[in-house]
Amino acid sequence: MSYYFTVMAMYILIGIIAAWGLNLQFGETGVLNFAYVLFVAAGAYTTAVLTLGHPSASGTQQYFWGAHLPFPIPWIVSMAVGAVLGVAVGLVSLRRLRGDYQAMVMLVVSLIATYLVSANVGFLNGETGLALIPQPFGNLHLSELNYRWFFVAVTAVVTLLVFEVMRRITGSPLGRVLRAVRENEAAAVALGTNVVKMRLLTMAVGGAVAALSGAIEVQFIGAWAPAGWTYPETFGLFAAVLVGGRGNLGGVALGAFLVQGLFLEGTVLLPSIGNPDLVGAVQWITMGVMIMLFMWFRPRGVLPERRRRFTTEARTRLPLLLVRAQRDARG
Amino acid sequence: MNQVLSSLGFGIVTASILLPAAIGFTLQFSATNVLNIGFGSQMTLAAFIGYVCTSHGVGLWYALLLAGVFGGVTSLLLNRFLLTPFMRRGTTFFGMIVITIALSLVLEYTIEAIWGPQSVFYPLSTGGTVHLGSMSFTGEQLVIIGIGVALALATHALLRYTRTGKAMRAVAGNAPLARASGVPAQRIVDLAWMLSGFMGGAAGVMLGISLSSVSFTMGDTLLVEIIAAAVLGGVGQVYGAMLGSVVIGVLLEESAIVLSGAYAPISAFAVLIIVLLIRPTGLFAGTAKAKGVAA
Amino acid sequence: MTEIDRPTAGAPSRTAPLLAVDDVSVAFGGVRAVDHLSFDVAPGSIVGLIGPNGAGKSTALKVIGGEVKPTSGRVRFDGADLVGAAPYEAARRGLVRTFQLGGEFARLTVMENLLVAVPGQKGETLLGALAGRRWWRASQDAEVRKARDILGGLQLRDKEDAYAGDLSGGQRKLVEIARALMARPKMLLLDEPMAGVNRSLARRIEETLARLRSDGIALLLVEHELGSVERLCERVVVMANGSKIAEGDMTEVRSRDDVLSAYLGRRK
Numbered sequence A: 001m002s003y004y005f006t007v008m009a010m011y012i013l014i015g016i017i018a019a020w021g022l023n024l025q026f027g028e029t030g031v032l033n034f035a036y037v038l039f040v041a042a043g044a045y046t047t048a049v050l051t052l053g054h055p056s057a058s059g060t061q062q063y064f065w066g067a068h069l070p071f072p073i074p075w076i077v078s079m080a081v082g083a084v085l086g087v088a089v090g091l092v093s094l095r096r097l098r099g100d101y102q103a104m105v106m107l108v109v110s111l112i113a114t115y116l117v118s119a120n121v122g123f124l125n126g127e128t129g130l131a132l133i134p135q136p137f138g139n140l141h142l143s144e145l146n147y148r149w150f151f152v153a154v155t156a157v158v159t160l161l162v163f164e165v166m167r168r169i170t171g172s173p174l175g176r177v178l179r180a181v182r183e184n185e186a187a188a189v190a191l192g193t194n195v196v197k198m199r200l201l202t203m204a205v206g207g208a209v210a211a212l213s214g215a216i217e218v219q220f221i222g223a224w225a226p227a228g229w230t231y232p233e234t235f236g237l238f239a240a241v242l243v244g245g246r247g248n249l250g251g252v253a254l255g256a257f258l259v260q261g262l263f264l265e266g267t268v269l270l271p272s273i274g275n276p277d278l279v280g281a282v283q284w285i286t287m288g289v290m291i292m293l294f295m296w297f298r299p300r301g302v303l304p305e306r307r308r309r310f311t312t313e314a315r316t317r318l319p320l321l322l323v324r325a326q327r328d329a330r331g
Numbered sequence B: 001m002n003q004v005l006s007s008l009g010f011g012i013v014t015a016s017i018l019l020p021a022a023i024g025f026t027l028q029f030s031a032t033n034v035l036n037i038g039f040g041s042q043m044t045l046a047a048f049i050g051y052v053c054t055s056h057g058v059g060l061w062y063a064l065l066l067a068g069v070f071g072g073v074t075s076l077l078l079n080r081f082l083l084t085p086f087m088r089r090g091t092t093f094f095g096m097i098v099i100t101i102a103l104s105l106v107l108e109y110t111i112e113a114i115w116g117p118q119s120v121f122y123p124l125s126t127g128g129t130v131h132l133g134s135m136s137f138t139g140e141q142l143v144i145i146g147i148g149v150a151l152a153l154a155t156h157a158l159l160r161y162t163r164t165g166k167a168m169r170a171v172a173g174n175a176p177l178a179r180a181s182g183v184p185a186q187r188i189v190d191l192a193w194m195l196s197g198f199m200g201g202a203a204g205v206m207l208g209i210s211l212s213s214v215s216f217t218m219g220d221t222l223l224v225e226i227i228a229a230a231v232l233g234g235v236g237q238v239y240g241a242m243l244g245s246v247v248i249g250v251l252l253e254e255s256a257i258v259l260s261g262a263y264a265p266i267s268a269f270a271v272l273i274i275v276l277l278i279r280p281t282g283l284f285a286g287t288a289k290a291k292g293v294a295a
Numbered sequence C: 001m002t003e004i005d006r007p008t009a010g011a012p013s014r015t016a017p018l019l020a021v022d023d024v025s026v027a028f029g030g031v032r033a034v035d036h037l038s039f040d041v042a043p044g045s046i047v048g049l050i051g052p053n054g055a056g057k058s059t060a061l062k063v064i065g066g067e068v069k070p071t072s073g074r075v076r077f078d079g080a081d082l083v084g085a086a087p088y089e090a091a092r093r094g095l096v097r098t099f100q101l102g103g104e105f106a107r108l109t110v111m112e113n114l115l116v117a118v119p120g121q122k123g124e125t126l127l128g129a130l131a132g133r134r135w136w137r138a139s140q141d142a143e144v145r146k147a148r149d150i151l152g153g154l155q156l157r158d159k160e161d162a163y164a165g166d167l168s169g170g171q172r173k174l175v176e177i178a179r180a181l182m183a184r185p186k187m188l189l190l191d192e193p194m195a196g197v198n199r200s201l202a203r204r205i206e207e208t209l210a211r212l213r214s215d216g217i218a219l220l221l222v223e224h225e226l227g228s229v230e231r232l233c234e235r236v237v238v239m240a241n242g243s244k245i246a247e248g249d250m251t252e253v254r255s256r257d258d259v260l261s262a263y264l265g266r267r268k
């Protein structure tokens, strides 16, 4: 049972990290990145390759390179790869197309990537995917269960770090500009905002965060294959952001908790139906219905974006004075 | 050379399937400005209905017709009772995409829940092939080509020569203006969705026949090909979609000569992305510009 | 072109124009929305741009503001070419446009709407944001105070925390003007700031615009409410079917038959 809890905790934390990255792109800036799961995959593959040994040492699987680097280097490099990939994908799709068609192109990009990786066996072991990916913290010599809890704790710390980064970005003047881009692109441009640059920035930061979530996940489960990052997975994360409340970090975390919980608990709650395929199908159907219901009844999510009020030290005194002064001036 | 020609044969078949599908997708978009991600799943559902018909002894081509009708009716109902209410509520363009994604999940996995994850098979004749130079077609493939071309021509005739078609173009160009000048916009939108559903349903069965099997994820890949064709042609341009279908269809098959099988799909999308980089409005720019899709 | 704009165009202006629109044309497919349009705006002056619906006024503003690239022609602002520049350059050089409709950031509060416009804020870069509140707080406070001043002047102080999308049409127009002012403009392009606004708000907007002029901000004002145009503008440019049909002061322009038939006649 404890085992199960560690798995549950990990998936929820990883889901929250990934959903926050998507929230920065979609919730704050309004970029419909339908290739989001590609960035999770990029992080996972990068970490896998960087932790695996030299390819020739592995008899069972093929991949183009292996570096055997220690924690935390693979995670950091993964983030860099995610960021660079984000800018690259952004440059292709974001520069001249309107938002909805950007989304279409992203979807195409996501699919191309799946094809490429699946087709090229020598690159990342094709459709079968990579397995036996080394886990970090081996030198701590913990018991299996303690090791798992330790991994959860490390992930929790990373989650807090990501939260702080997200909080700083969304609460800053930069976050305000991102939301302005989301609300009204033409008006943002008319005020001097380089909208493309802002979108690329969120593609980079969101891409890095997505990659980080993939990096953590791949080391926890030890395997990664194309079937795990088909484009519907992106929609699962969108569902988390929408259900929780786009633009609200706490809400998004709650959404990720609910969505991941549904996916994990679903298998536990619905075993009586028997057929495992059916359970999976029912989960996805529930997800689809849930998205529609939320879009109808709570279009802004469970915890909607907060209204941001401004206080300066002088706030309590100034207005009265100002109002009076104006009244006097006007007679 | 022979190889190029024989691949061209496959390309023509694929293009003929993409034709009605991309036309349908584009009709929906130009009528209501909704990018329907659920379109692929709707096609798949119709293809399964076609399968149900054939397994009850209905002939293959009648099954295609029935699946088309089924597709048309469901498409109409989905627009009327799901998408339109959301639009009336002021759901944004992005919001609408999300709704159609949800719709796609529901449809796709309902199909899986009913018919299971394995492919189902259409009963195909084992008849011989027809040779045209180094291209060879089965009888079914020839009919598919015929249907694809006929549907495209019918669309052309409808849009060009009938009052309804003109009204459709008017609604696509500017719905409020069309309404103001007395076009019954709601009826036209209904008709556009019904037609697009019919096209999609027919295309779904055609694809099933061409692959000789149907699976619940069939629509996923197909959707991306449809989008590629539609975007390549120029968003919301029916004639653009036709051209885009032919280009994408032929490219998908021709590239298989140069690239190994699994890579083949990539070339068509690569072309799409290159075209978008050079000419973000697609090949036929008109509507894309007017609707502000691309700069 | 026409009789009347020759003396104006030929008159030696004391200062170089702040904005020079030179032979600009815009075609949308077959429609020529703007057709060989030329005019200047001197620093600190108010020029009206009037004409019937569909004359091409908004399109002209979009070209000047950089949102729409002209099919041909040039726009120079403050010595710099704007046609070749990125669309956001106009604002960075001090030329800010307001919108005929829907220019607000609906789900941002009024205060946020204003703060977005502040150019080059601390904390607007990724590093600045990551540095945390302490890094940008003081400069933001200064901007918040300035925004409150501006809002106070427009009697919108109590709306500071309201979402812009929840305001009345007239209040939104005021917010847009206030927001444009936060961008520290040399010139504003105003697209029908008084359309659909009730009388008292329209007066408030008119007063505000008059005040801006005395602050040295130049204005290019598109407006159908000709009374306001007459009171505010020293010069008007009249457009019809994309072309300039007249230019001069309001009384002069009013007396012309072609203007009357193209515009005033139809409206009155």
Ligand SMILES: Nc1ncnc2c1ncn2[C@@H]1O[C@H](COP(=O)(O)OP(=O)(O)OP(=O)(O)O)[C@@H](O)[C@H]1O
Binding pocket: B289, B290, C028, C031, C032, C033, C051, C052, C053, C054, C055, C056, C057, C058, C059, C060, C100
């Ligand atoms: N994006 C566009 N695509 C096609 N035609 C356009 C576009 N924008 C404007 N037009 C056309 O260009 C012409 C000029 O439009 P514009 O909006 O500039 O007129 P206006 O003078 O601002 O009118 P109003 O007083 O009604 O605001 C109109 O015929 C309009 O239909």
Ligand SMILES: [Mg+2]
Binding pocket: C057, C058, C059, C100, C191
């Ligand atoms: Mg206008």
